[in-house]
Each structure stands twice: as structure tokens, then as C-alpha cells.
Amino acid sequence: MKTVLTYGTFDLVHIGHIRILKRARELGDRLIVGLSTDEFNRVKHKSSFMSYEHRKEILEALRYVDKVIPESTWEQKVEDVLRNEVDIFVMGDDWAGEFDFLKEHCEVVYLPRTQDISSSGLKGQLRQG
Numbered sequence: 001m002k003t004v005l006t007y008g009t010f011d012l013v014h015i016g017h018i019r020i021l022k023r024a025r026e027l028g029d030r031l032i033v034g035l036s037t038d039e040f041n042r043v044k045h046k047s048s049f050m051s052y053e054h055r056k057e058i059l060e061a062l063r064y065v066d067k068v069i070p071e072s073t074w075e076q077k078v079e080d081v082l083r084n085e086v087d088i089f090v091m092g093d094d095w096a097g098e099f100d101f102l103k104e105h106c107e108v109v110y111l112p113r114t115q116d117i118s119s120s121g122l123k124g125q126l127r128q129g
């Protein structure tokens with residue numbers, strides 16, 4: 001069984017999120033999502049419209065996601081890979097090269113993002129009305 005791991009905030013879940021989760025899941029038999037906690041988002045100077053609990057519930061309802069774990073620090077990725085026996089680590093290609101240090105523990109794949117959609121863009125549109 002191949003286990004795939006990805007991370008994100010997944011605020012305002014949109015078609016770009018669904019597509020990357022689907023493609024990540026197609027790489028293996030099991031997809032784990034590391035979901036940024038509200039506290040970690042503050043460390044990253046990000047804010048979410050939805051709480052961690054609500055974002056987690058939405059992700060758990062998606063057929064591509066098998067398990068959701070909290071992402072609380074930048075440094076936890078190696079531990080998560082080892083603890084969950086991850087075979088493939090997946091991130092969007094806007095992070096290309098940033099997680100290559102995980103290659104000694106698993107395969108690292110950077111997937112293309114869906115063009116013309118992002119949570120930040122959606123939030124801006126909502127704020128403008």
C-alpha cells in the first residue's frame with residue numbers, strides 16, 4: 001500500500017484544492033492531509049475564514065482524503081513522513097524545491113496548480129463584494 005502525504009490550509013475549499021487532492025490520491029492507495037492549525041496559520045501570518053475543526057470536517061468528507069492530521073510547525077514533516085510510513089510527499093509546484101530534504105525518506109512530487117484560482121484570490125473577491 002502506497003501512502004501519500006500533502007499539507008495545506010484548505011480554507012474556502014475550491015476546485016483547485018479538489019484537483020490537487022484527487023491527483024495526489026491517484027499517486028497512491030491512501031492520502032493523508034496535514035492541515036494547518038489556526039495557531040500555525042497565525043505563525044505563518046495567514047488567516048482562515050473557517051476554523052481548523054470546520055476545515056478538517058470538510059476534508060474528511062472528501063472521498064480522496066483518508067486521514068487528516070494537524071500541521072502545527074514547519075519542522076514536523078520528517079516526523080510525519082516516518083510516523084505515517086509515507087511513500088510520496090506531494091505539494092503544489094509553487095513550492096518546487098522547498099521540500100527536497102524529504103527525498104531521503106520518500107519520493108517528493110510537485111504537482112501543477114490549477115490556473116486562475118486561489119484561496120487568496122477568492123478572499124479578495126469576497127472582501128470587495
